[in-house]
Amino acid sequence: MPAPIRLRELIRTIRTARTQAEEREMIQKECAAIRSSFREEDNTYRCRNVAKLLYMHMLGYPAHFGQLECLKLIASQKFTDKRIGYLGAMLLLDERQDVHLLMTNCIKNDLNHSTQYVQGLALCTLGCMGSSEMCRDLAGEVEKLLKTSNSYLRKKAALCAVHVIRKVPELMEMFLPATKNLLSEKNHGVLHTSVVLLTEMCERSPDMLLHFRKLVPQLVRILKNLIMSGYSPEHDVSGISDPFLQVRILRLLRILGRSDDDSSEAMNDILAQVATNTETSKNVGNAILYETVLTIMDIKSESGLRVLAINILGRFLLNNDKNIRYVALTSLLKTVQTDHNAVQRHRSTIVDCLKDLDVSIKRRAMELSFALVNGNNIRGMMKELLYFLDSCDPEFKADCASGVFLAAEKYAPSKRWHIDTIMRVLTTAGSYVRDDSVPNLIQLITNSVEMHAYTVQRLYKALLDDISQQPLVQVSSWCIGEYGDLLVSGQCEEEEPIQDEVLDVLEGLLVSNLSTPVTRGYSLTAIMKLSTRFSSDANSVVSIYGSSIDVELQQRAVEYNALFKKYDHMRFYSEHCCFVQILPALQVQSTHPPCFTGSIYTSSLFYRFNLHVLYYLVSLLFQANDLLDLLGGNDVVPVIQTTLPTKPASAGGELLDLLGDLSLSTYSKNGLKIEFTFERANPNPNIAVITIHATNTTEADMTEFVFQAAVPKTFQLQLLSPSSNIVPALNQGSVTQVIRVLNPQKQQLRMRVKLTYTHKGSPIQDLAEVNNFPPQSWQ
Amino acid sequence: MIKAILIFNNHGKPRLSKFYEHYSEDTEQQIIRETFHLVSKRDENVCNFLEGGMLIGGSENKLICRHYATLYFVFCVDSSESELGILDLIQVFVETLDKCFENVCELDLIFHVDKVHNILAEMVMGGMVLETNMNEIITQVDAQNKMEKSEAGIAGAPARAVSAVKNMNLPEMPRNINIGDISIKVPNLLSFK
Numbered sequence: 001m002p003a004p005i006r007l008r009e010l011i012r013t014i015r016t017a018r019t020q021a022e023e024r025e026m027i028q029k030e031c032a033a034i035r036s037s038f039r040e041e042d043n044t045y046r047c048r049n050v051a052k053l054l055y056m057h058m059l060g061y062p063a064h065f066g067q068l069e070c071l072k073l074i075a076s077q078k079f080t081d082k083r084i085g086y087l088g089a090m091l092l093l094d095e096r097q098d099v100h101l102l103m104t105n106c107i108k109n110d111l112n113h114s115t116q117y118v119q120g121l122a123l124c125t126l127g128c129m130g131s132s133e134m135c136r137d138l139a140g141e142v143e144k145l146l147k148t149s150n151s152y153l154r155k156k157a158a159l160c161a162v163h164v165i166r167k168v169p170e171l172m173e174m175f176l177p178a179t180k181n182l183l184s185e186k187n188h189g190v191l192h193t194s195v196v197l198l199t200e201m202c203e204r205s206p207d208m209l210l211h212f213r214k215l216v217p218q219l220v221r222i223l224k225n226l227i228m229s230g231y232s233p234e235h236d237v238s239g240i241s242d243p244f245l246q247v248r249i250l251r252l253l254r255i256l257g258r259s260d261d262d263s264s265e266a267m268n269d270i271l272a273q274v275a276t277n278t279e280t281s282k283n284v285g286n287a288i289l290y291e292t293v294l295t296i297m298d299i300k301s302e303s304g305l306r307v308l309a310i311n312i313l314g315r316f317l318l319n320n321d322k323n324i325r326y327v328a329l330t331s332l333l334k335t336v337q338t339d340h341n342a343v344q345r346h347r348s349t350i351v352d353c354l355k356d357l358d359v360s361i362k363r364r365a366m367e368l369s370f371a372l373v374n375g376n377n378i379r380g381m382m383k384e385l386l387y388f389l390d391s392c393d394p395e396f397k398a399d400c401a402s403g404v405f406l407a408a409e410k411y412a413p414s415k416r417w418h419i420d421t422i423m424r425v426l427t428t429a430g431s432y433v434r435d436d437s438v439p440n441l442i443q444l445i446t447n448s449v450e451m452h453a454y455t456v457q458r459l460y461k462a463l464l465d466d467i468s469q470q471p472l473v474q475v476s477s478w479c480i481g482e483y484g485d486l487l488v489s490g491q492c493e494e495e496e497p498i499q500d501e502v503l504d505v506l507e508g509l510l511v512s513n514l515s516t517p518v519t520r521g522y523s524l525t526a527i528m529k530l531s532t533r534f535s536s537d538a539n540s541v542v543s544i545y546g547s548s549i550d551v552e553l554q555q556r557a558v559e560y561n562a563l564f565k566k567y568d569h570m571r572f573y574s575e576h577c578c579f580v581q582i583l584p585a586l587q588v589q590s591t592h593p594p595c596f597t598g599s600i601y602t603s604s605l606f607y608r609f610n611l612h613v614l615y616y617l618v619s620l621l622f623q624a625n626d627l628l629d630l631l632g633g634n635d636v637v638p639v640i641q642t643t644l645p646t647k648p649a650s651a652g653g654e655l656l657d658l659l660g661d662l663s664l665s666t667y668s669k670n671g672l673k674i675e676f677t678f679e680r681a682n683p684n685p686n687i688a689v690i691t692i693h694a695t696n697t698t699e700a701d702m703t704e705f706v707f708q709a710a711v712p713k714t715f716q717l718q719l720l721s722p723s724s725n726i727v728p729a730l731n732q733g734s735v736t737q738v739i740r741v742l743n744p745q746k747q748q749l750r751m752r753v754k755l756t757y758t759h760k761g762s763p764i765q766d767l768a769e770v771n772n773f774p775p776q777s778w779q
Numbered sequence: 780m781i782k783a784i785l786i787f788n789n790h791g792k793p794r795l796s797k798f799y800e801h802y803s804e805d806t807e808q809q810i811i812r813e814t815f816h817l818v819s820k821r822d823e824n825v826c827n828f829l830e831g832g833m834l835i836g837g838s839e840n841k842l843i844c845r846h847y848a849t850l851y852f853v854f855c856v857d858s859s860e861s862e863l864g865i866l867d868l869i870q871v872f873v874e875t876l877d878k879c880f881e882n883v884c885e886l887d888l889i890f891h892v893d894k895v896h897n898i899l900a901e902m903v904m905g906g907m908v909l910e911t912n913m914n915e916i917i918t919q920v921d922a923q924n925k926m927e928k929s930e931a932g933i934a935g936a937p938a939r940a941v942s943a944v945k946n947m948n949l950p951e952m953p954r955n956i957n958i959g960d961i962s963i964k965v966p967n968l969l970s971f972k
Contacts, residue, residue, distance in 0.1 A: 008890055015889070051893055058796055058892065060808045080927045087896055094801045117923050127905035128799065152919065155909060163905045189910045196907055234914055237867065244911040247864050287863035322826035327862060358825040 004037055005030075007051045014059075027061050038069055047073055047084045054088055067092050067099050074106045082110070082118060086125045095131040104134050111141040119145070120156055127160035135164040139171050146178040151187040158182070158193035162200045172201055172208065183218050188235055188242055191222070195248045202255050213256055216263045220270045223249050227274060243284045250274070250291040257299030264300040271296055275308055286316070286324050290331070297335050310335070310342040317349045322358055329353065329364035336371045347372055351381070354388045359395075366396060370403040378411040382421060390428050397432035401425050405437060415448040419455050427462055430469025438471050442478055456483040463505060468514045474522045477509060481526025485533045499534040503527065507541055517550055524553060528560045539564055666770045667753065671698035672727065674707075674755075678774070686744050694735040696727040698759070705757040707737055712750060716742040727757070749773045780906040781865075782840060783810065783855040784899065786888065791815040794850065794888045795895055799906035802834075810834045818844050818851050828862055831855060845869045849885050868911065872902060875913050879920065897923065 005013075010030060017023035034049045050069050057063035070092060073085025093100045103125075110122035123145065126138060142164060145157035165172050175197070182194035198215070201208045226241050226249075235242035253271075257264040274292045279285045289312055296309040313335075316328035329350070336343045350372065353365035366388065373381050382404070389400045404425050412418035422441055426433065445455050459476040467473050480487065480502060488499050509515050509523040527541055542564070545557035667674040675693045696702050705725045711717045722737040743749060750771040757764055786795040793811050802810065813832040821829070821844075831840035835855050843865045844853040852869050856862075873883075875898060880887040888895055901916045902909055910916055 007893070011890055055892055057804075058793055060793075060804075062804065078930050079923070080930050083897070083923070083927065084893065087893065087900075091797075096801070115926070117919075117926060120919075124900050124904050129801075156904065159904045159907050159909055162907060188912060189915060192911070193907075193909060234912055237871070237911075242911070243867065244864060244908065247861055251861075283863060284867055287861060287867060290863055291861055322824070323828065323863065323866065326826045326828055357822075360826055360828060360830075 004033060004045050004049055004052075006048060007055060010052050011055065023059075024061075027056055027059070031056065031061070035065060038065070043076070046076075047078075047081045050084050050088050054084075054091055057091060063092060067097060071099065071102055071106070074103060074110075079115070079118065082121055086121045089125055090128045094129055100129070100131060101133060104137055107134070108138060108141060111138065111145065116150060116152055119153055123153070123156040123160045127156070127163040130160075130163060130167065132167045135167045136171070139164050139168070139174060143174055143178055146175065146182075151185065151190045154185070155187070155189040155193040158190065158197045162197050165200055165204065169204060172205060175201075176208075176211075183215060183222065188245055192245050192248055195219075195245070195252050199248070199252045199255060202252070209256070213260065213263055216253065216256055216266050219249050219253055219256075220266060223253075223270055223274070227277065238282045238284045239279065240282075240284045240288065243288055246274075246288050247291045250288070250295050254295040254298045257295070259300065261300050267295075267299065268301060268305060271301070272305060272308070275305075275312060280315075283321070283323070286319075286321075286327075290316075290327055293331060297331070297338070306339060307342060310339060310346075314346045314349065317346060317353065322356075322361060325353065325356075326358075326361055326364060329361065329368055333364065333368050333371065336368065340372075343368075344372060344377075347377065347381075351384045354384065359393070362392065363396065366392075366400060366403070370407060373407045373411060375411045375413075378407065378413060379417075382407070386421070386424055386428070389425065394432065397429045398434060401429050401433045402437070405440070409444075415451050416454065419445070419448065419451055419458075423458055423462065426469065426472040426475065427466070430472040433471045438474050441475050445475075445479060446482075452479075452483045453486040455479060456487050460487055460502070460505070463509075467509060467512055470516050470519050473509060473515065473519050477506060477519070477523040477526040480506065481522075481529040484526075484530045488534070499530075503530060503534070503541070506530070510541070510545070517552060520550065520553055521556060524556050524560075528556075531564070666772075667755075667768050669766060669768075670759070670764070671696055672702060672755070672757070673697065674753075676770070676773075686742055686746075688741045688743060688749065690739040690741065692737050692739065694727050694737075695731050695733075696729055697731055699729050700760045701729050702727040702757040702759050704763075705735055706755070707735075708754040708756075709739060710752045710754075711741060712747075714743075714745050714747055715749070718742075780859055781854055781856050781903060781908075782835065782906065783853075784903065785811060785814055785851075785853045785855070786895075787811065787815055787851055787853075788849050788885060789819075789851070791819070794885065795892060795899070797896070797899060799903075806834060814842060814853055814855070815851070817842065818853060827866060843869070845873075847873055850888070868902075868908060871911055871913060872899070875902070875916050878913065878917055894920075894924075 014023055014026055017026055030052065034053060037045060037049055046069060050066055050073060053063045053066040053069075066088060070085045070088035073081045074089065076082060076085070089100070089103060093103075107122045107126055110118050111126075113119050113122070123142070126134065126142070130138070142157055142160050145153050146161060148154055148157070161175050161178075165175070179194070179198065179201075182197070183191065185191050185194065198212055202212055223246060226246055229241055232241055235245075237243050240246075253263075253267050257267050271292055274288065275296070278288050278292075280289060293309040293312050296305050301309075310332075313328045313332055316324045317332075319325060319328075332343055332346070332350070350365055350368050353361055354369065356362055356365065366385075369381060369385060385400065385404055385407075389397065389404065392400060404421065408418050408421045412421070422444070426441075445452070448455075456479045459472075459479050462472060463476040463480075484499075484502055487502060506523045506527050510520055510527075515523070524542065524545060531539065531542070539561070542557050542560050545553045546561055548554045548557065666676055673695050675695075677691045677693070679689050679691075692707060694705065694707065703726050705722075705727050707719075707722065709717060709719060718740040720738040720740070722735055724735055727733075727735050741749060741751075748771070750769070750773075753768045753770060755764075755766045755768070780799070782798070782800050784795070784797045784799075785793065787793045791812065796807065796811055798807060798810075810832070813834055817829055817832055823846075827844055829842040829844065830838050831842050835842075836857070840855055840857050841862060842853055842855050843862055844851055845866065846852075852873065854865050854869060856865055876883045876888075876895065879894070879898060880891070898916065898920055901919050902911070
């Protein structure tokens with residue numbers, strides 16, 4: 001078998017491949033050769049083969065069959081073999097393979113090897129991929145090496161100890177004695193890794209933290225030496241002496257000084273010194289300054305120092321180097337909660353960063369800007385942020401829009417400004433707005449009653465311009481459905497649309513390809529609502545969708561049609577038709593489902609629920625409608641002379657009683673007596689509150705007692721729920737119910753009353769009219 | 780902690796990949812591809828910090844990349860490392876490579892992957908920075924290479940010869956060499972026509 005080719009040859013060969021397929025072929029051939037060579041157990045060329053295998057692994061080809069070979073290499077005596085073997089172990093093996101445990105013995109032997117480089121290799125491998133079992137077995141060896149005087153090994157042992165602690169935290173105690181004089185080393189490498197070890201121990205265990213606090217003076221001294229010492233060529237990086245070590249020490253000081261006054265005080269001087277003396281022309285200086293600033297902000301430093309730190313960050317913001325600006329924005333974001341006022345001073349610079357070309361900087365600046373918004377600067381900031389929203393990349397728009405909504409909700413100076421801002425967001429970034437913002441907006445608009453007219457006009461205008469942004473379209477169609485009467489009632493500041501135009505626009509939404517099914521649902525409902533407010537008939541539009549392919553639309557259209565047909569005459573009692581007033585409130589709840597997102601499924605689910613409630617209410621009103629029919633046509637209701645039993649009935653009812661005070665009893669028949677008491681509602685003097693008390697003088701209870709009332713057209717009636725629907729026998733108790741009547745035109749109050757109940761097993765129904773309320777009740 | 784160190788060229792071919800956390804082979808390759816995708820989209824004059832991709836830990840981990848000639852050096856770190864410090868570390872790494880390979884270029888990294896791994900092993904161990912002093916690193920790497928060479932046996936003969944010549948201490952050539960009078964007859968050359 002010819003000698004396997006060298007790694008270099010292999011690389012050269014692979015590079016000549018022109019296609020992926022060719023490369024794969026070459027590699028497969030070589031893999032086959034390597035496999036047969038492994039089978040032959042050839043010691044001389046094993047390391048060459050494993051090196052080639054590692055190269056192929058880097059390119060992405062499977063190399064797991066080389067794992068055992070790596071172990072064999074590690075066990076070999078030659079340094080070359082060990083080197084490649086350990087490298088292979090680090091690249092190919094990890095905890096999940098069982099094979100790795102076989103390495104433990106080899107590593108143990110190598111940790112005690114005579115050559116320091118072999119020991120170094122072993123430490124390196126253990127520190128990279130040692131599993132918890134391996135770490136447990138070998139921790140003792142590592143600890144021994146931590147105490148050696150060989151600085152090469154000591155620094156490696158320190159980092160290996162960090163890995164051991166990460167894998168097996170219980171072993172931390174074991175390394176404690178070895179750390180005693182780590183900091184008195186002169187070698188910077190050892191110092192560096194020791195500081196890393198101490199940092200890891202302090203972060204993991206509060207006891208260790210307390211223990212190591214006493215090292216603060218020593219650390220401060222080392223840092224001072226680094227700064228004050230003159231030029232030392234071996235540690236110099238761009239003019240600063242060992243910046244890596246400085247940064248590490250600053251980080252450890254941060255951890256030690258956190259929430260501890262004494263340590264923080266001991267550090268104050270050195271931090272001030274570093275902050276003022278470090279040169280900032282190169283990246284290294286800035287790296288140290290950045291770390292210093294973070295430390296100052298984290299420990300309990302005095303306020304002068306904190307102001308110094310924030311000013312340094314402010315200076316960073318003006319730096320030309322983008323990295324520095326990025327880093328400054330990140331740190332400001334962390335400190336804005338605690339030092340809000342100091343950061344506010346740099347607000348204008350931060351807002352300028354919004355216009356930067358770099359995506360990372362823009363994102364940080366946007367987050368920071370939202371954190372800085374408060375009641376005082378809301379107008380100015382919002383202007384900048386809206387401008388940013390116009391011009392930023394799509395990936396930002398969703399976050400920016402949500403941020404704007406939140407900020408506007410918290411700090412809006414006026415409702416009009418709030419609505420204007422929302423409109424601006426909807427028109428510029430409408431399609432990126434999150435799903436749940438549509439119901440939130442609808443809620444907001446509902447609550448700002450005085451802005452309804454203004455809002456609906458603006459939304460209508462926006463709709464005329466552009467129907468592609470779904471959230472905007474949904475909110476607009478809801479508003480038009482709700483407040484369409486305001487739109488055409490003459491309150492418009494500009495050109496007023498007529499009813500047909502409005503309906504045309506909504507129909508346009510229904511047919512447009514740009515509308516999603518949810519939007520179509522909204523506009524269909526809006527058309528339905530308008531059909532009660534407008535005088536034109538939207539029935540035809542709605543019925544077309546009775547045969548729509550979309551199940552949701554079809555269902556809505558059919559149900560609305562049914563409503564229209566059945567209760568068509570009620571359309572003219574539109575002012576009484578409180579069901580259309582109920583619908584918006586219910587619909588808003590339907591888009592606020594607690595656990596689903598605003599999907600069409602849930603809106604239809606709640607919609608169906610609402611519709612059932614609707615039917616129930618409508619049926620109640622329908623029965624009330626019968627009463628209204630009895631009262632007569634639309635306008636003046638002729639007084640129908642009562643056929644009521646006003647004479648005393650058998651059970652000793654009372655006559656109509658026009659009492660001086662505000663109570664009168666108006667009905668008494670078959671043992672059921674109903675008494676009306678009366679008061680005016682505060683604060684609205686147009687509302688009369690009537691309470692009925694129903695009592696029963698017979699021996700049997702009256703169950704399923706339902707009291708209904710209807711009033712003429714100029715009044716509005718509201719029946720609250722009764723206390724119960726059983727009137728107990730023999731006056732043992734009464735049923736009370738509250739009626740509220742709105743009487744804006746101060747006409748004579750009249751009421752038609754219908755009673756149903758079950759008495760002694762048979763249902764009884766009765767009608768009565770009440771038209772002699774005391775004048776005080778309605779004047 | 781440094782999670783991964785990747786070096787790839789402008790077309791995305793990996794030249795070195797070292798992971799300090801455990802991922803499967805497929806995931807490793809995917810990470811390399813994803814990182815290349817993120818890094819290559821960047822313009823020249825933007826900052827060197829990016830959020831990590833989904834596979835490598837998302838927004839907790841940052842990618843710090845530097846572009847030297849045809850190679851991207853990308854270090855994936857978590858929040859415990861200072862970003863500006865890592866930038867300097869990359870610089871030190873590249874300068875060390877430069878010293879070890881004498882004007883390092885991409886070809887050096889291609890043909891001497893194992894040597895690059897060895898240098899890296901002296902700088903970063905287990906995801907933590909071990910040594911940042913360039914001279915120290917180079918001394919140690921040289922010493923280990925010497926050990927390797929001394930073991931190489933017959934195959935190392937040419938290498939040994941080369942290093943022997945390099946290390947040869949030539950005594951100073953005497954300025955005047957007195958050869959003495961040598962009469963050399965210079966033949967008459969026929970003139971060429």
